[in-house]
Amino acid sequence: MRVPVVGMVGAGQLARMTAQAAIPLGVRLHVLAADPADSAAEAAAEVVLGAPDDPAGLAALAKGADVVTFDHELVEPALLEALERDGAVVRPGSDVIAVVIDKRRQREALARLGAPQPPHQVVADAAEVRTFAAAHGWPLVLKAARGGYDGRGVWVVADEAEAATVLAEAAARGVVLLAERMVALDCEIAVIVARRPSGEVAVYPAVQTVQRDGMLRELAYPAPIASSLADEARDLARRVAEGLGVVGVLAVELFVSGGALLVNELAARPHNSGHASIEGCVTSQFENHLRAVLDWPLGDPSPVVPAFALVNVVGPADGSDPAARTADALAVPGLHLHLYGKAAKPGRKLGHVTVVGDDVAQCLAAARRGAALLTGET
Amino acid sequence: MRVPVVGMVGAGQLARMTAQAAIPLGVRLHVLAADPADSAAEAAAEVVLGAPDDPAGLAALAKGADVVTFDHELVEPALLEALERDGAVVRPGSDVIAVVIDKRRQREALARLGAPQPPHQVVADAAEVRTFAAAHGWPLVLKAARGGYDGRGVWVVADEAEAATVLAEAAARGVVLLAERMVALDCEIAVIVARRPSGEVAVYPAVQTVQRDGMLRELAYPAPIASSLADEARDLARRVAEGLGVVGVLAVELFVSGGALLVNELAARPHNSGHASIEGCVTSQFENHLRAVLDWPLGDPSPVVPAFALVNVVGPADGSDPAARTADALAVPGLHLHLYGKAAKPGRKLGHVTVVGDDVAQCLAAARRGAALLTGET
Numbered sequence: 001m002r003v004p005v006v007g008m009v010g011a012g013q014l015a016r017m018t019a020q021a022a023i024p025l026g027v028r029l030h031v032l033a034a035d036p037a038d039s040a041a042e043a044a045a046e047v048v049l050g051a052p053d054d055p056a057g058l059a060a061l062a063k064g065a066d067v068v069t070f071d072h073e074l075v076e077p078a079l080l081e082a083l084e085r086d087g088a089v090v091r092p093g094s095d096v097i098a099v100v101i102d103k104r105r106q107r108e109a110l111a112r113l114g115a116p117q118p119p120h121q122v123v124a125d126a127a128e129v130r131t132f133a134a135a136h137g138w139p140l141v142l143k144a145a146r147g148g149y150d151g152r153g154v155w156v157v158a159d160e161a162e163a164a165t166v167l168a169e170a171a172a173r174g175v176v177l178l179a180e181r182m183v184a185l186d187c188e189i190a191v192i193v194a195r196r197p198s199g200e201v202a203v204y205p206a207v208q209t210v211q212r213d214g215m216l217r218e219l220a221y222p223a224p225i226a227s228s229l230a231d232e233a234r235d236l237a238r239r240v241a242e243g244l245g246v247v248g249v250l251a252v253e254l255f256v257s258g259g260a261l262l263v264n265e266l267a268a269r270p271h272n273s274g275h276a277s278i279e280g281c282v283t284s285q286f287e288n289h290l291r292a293v294l295d296w297p298l299g300d301p302s303p304v305v306p307a308f309a310l311v312n313v314v315g316p317a318d319g320s321d322p323a324a325r326t327a328d329a330l331a332v333p334g335l336h337l338h339l340y341g342k343a344a345k346p347g348r349k350l351g352h353v354t355v356v357g358d359d360v361a362q363c364l365a366a367a368r369r370g371a372a373l374l375t376g377e378t
Numbered sequence: 379m380r381v382p383v384v385g386m387v388g389a390g391q392l393a394r395m396t397a398q399a400a401i402p403l404g405v406r407l408h409v410l411a412a413d414p415a416d417s418a419a420e421a422a423a424e425v426v427l428g429a430p431d432d433p434a435g436l437a438a439l440a441k442g443a444d445v446v447t448f449d450h451e452l453v454e455p456a457l458l459e460a461l462e463r464d465g466a467v468v469r470p471g472s473d474v475i476a477v478v479i480d481k482r483r484q485r486e487a488l489a490r491l492g493a494p495q496p497p498h499q500v501v502a503d504a505a506e507v508r509t510f511a512a513a514h515g516w517p518l519v520l521k522a523a524r525g526g527y528d529g530r531g532v533w534v535v536a537d538e539a540e541a542a543t544v545l546a547e548a549a550a551r552g553v554v555l556l557a558e559r560m561v562a563l564d565c566e567i568a569v570i571v572a573r574r575p576s577g578e579v580a581v582y583p584a585v586q587t588v589q590r591d592g593m594l595r596e597l598a599y600p601a602p603i604a605s606s607l608a609d610e611a612r613d614l615a616r617r618v619a620e621g622l623g624v625v626g627v628l629a630v631e632l633f634v635s636g637g638a639l640l641v642n643e644l645a646a647r648p649h650n651s652g653h654a655s656i657e658g659c660v661t662s663q664f665e666n667h668l669r670a671v672l673d674w675p676l677g678d679p680s681p682v683v684p685a686f687a688l689v690n691v692v693g694p695a696d697g698s699d700p701a702a703r704t705a706d707a708l709a710v711p712g713l714h715l716h717l718y719g720k721a722a723k724p725g726r727k728l729g730h731v732t733v734v735g736d737d738v739a740q741c742l743a744a745a746r747r748g749a750a751l752l753t754g755e756t
Contacts, residue, residue, distance in 0.1 A: 001699040003719070016401065023398045023421045026701050026717030026729075043401045045420045282712055282734075297709040304683065304734065321379040323404050331675040334660055339404030341381070351404075356660075356682065 007061040010071030013340040015040030021286035062088035091247040091293040113243040136181040145176040186256040190273030191237035194288035202298040206230040280308035309363035311371040313351035322374035385443030391718040393418035393449040399664035440466035469625040469671040491621040497559040514559040523554040568651030569615035572666035580676040584608040658686035687741035689749040691729035700752035
């Protein structure tokens, strides 16, 4: 029998963890890596070298694969359309990527689907920002419609002067800006959904996410919200996945504000907020992403434990490598270590640790202790 | 930081699952593969081509690795001693391999450690077999001291004529034979122990194993024995691991006979009876094998669920490939699939399925259903 081959654009930690999930499924994961030292290169069955905007690299990846999917969505939709025209199976499709790559189009799509959102508006100049601020107050959030991730491309501006700086830079780069109301947060949560072409959907439990400098730093299950609100979030996430026609995994990040849900943003790929599914749920988001894009029956996304927590391992300021402190961290009982094989750099996501158990506070305390031992910040 | 490298002799499914465990630990697994199509070749970070009895291959593996360990123990201890003399760190060491590779030496070592065993004796000719049978009855078990696995090298002989055939073949091949009493079984169980050089030990829960034609076919936790007997088995397995000075994982297979324990045999490597630890326990045997040979703190071997079951996927008689029926099996709720990427052949171990849950009978029923869907025997 020919072994199923999934081609993944990008070779970061998401591809690395997908490669891990591919092994027991008997699936070959090929990755399009910009650099042979990329996180997933060593773990993948095959590496195609090329940038995500390199048509030859994309074509080479597609040629060897039954289906093309994504480690990140920083791909030009027109290049994906070209692949699709040439007969490649691209999941999610170029139409979905065109939406999720652009925060303005995300907002438009969410509005069409009736999903609750923070007040937002495209702003082209200082006058439009001023008008928006008059309605929604300072500070407000400015977001580049395209190109941002992990806090890049998002600015909280306190007044017109700060807004002017962002506007000037955006204009210089030809970047469309969105203004969004700065929402008073109860907390942030996220829901992962996997969907296959047949329509079958698996909805993961809602988890609390804690961001710092725009980067996810911690997550915890159960989230500190009413279970009815968690159910509502899961229904909403399912509705968005179905409404967009996503195939694969969709991450829906939400604000909880005044007891109500507002969609923050979407990612149509495995996502940091789903990493604890490896140990915390029956089927990991990575396995279900593969099953979804191969149109195989999805696995159970239910939690296997009453509680779990995850803390990201971020490169410490002194530039030291957390991997050198692996043995220290492994002494923390129950700690699950995930190193991404990336060169250490201050502020760079280098791994994460997960702890599962009966009590979320205990899981979180243990995970924090493990992460601190890794970064030397104890 | 230099990435830790573990070199594994052999590239079968044990190496494949160890490779999967190596990825999140940030460990590079190099494998010594006799064939580039071996099960682990695709999953490992690097493949050294060579037979396990090829000194050049072993030396090349050792040269690139911080520590050398094993996917199987069919390695000549003298070759390992040579590696050790050249400064390689071999774990478990050649002294342990010399014991576990030879069933006679296993029996001698177990006797020294005071471990309960079935009555046994080396038999050189028909007269010695006759004397043994007079004391212990027919049928009896004849075992080749070396070279057997998965039922190969083990014969149940009903009478002197059958024994004569085995004796003749053994004599022709220069193989030492052990006679063992055919024990009346309540059931068979197994205990996995991981031990690091510092002496830290992790003892896994006792699982029931079900063999067919000498090959492990199913396992179930909890085993259908009193918890006091399970504790006794775990104490015994720990004592054997410590007594032999094993580093890495030791599998202790036991008979339960008349409510008492008898050691059947040992393997000083990850073992089929530990595969369900991937989903069923906090830390898998594969991860703990790596942690042990790297002298890192061991992970918690406790079960994360009240029950789990595993069924091996064995190549069906019609020669068809279970991998072609992957989607059918994945429709079984909660099924965890592990395919080994091996060419299908009747009677060959090609994978396994695991189901975890609250009730062992339900887990076993679901796992059997999944395995039957894979082999087309539904």
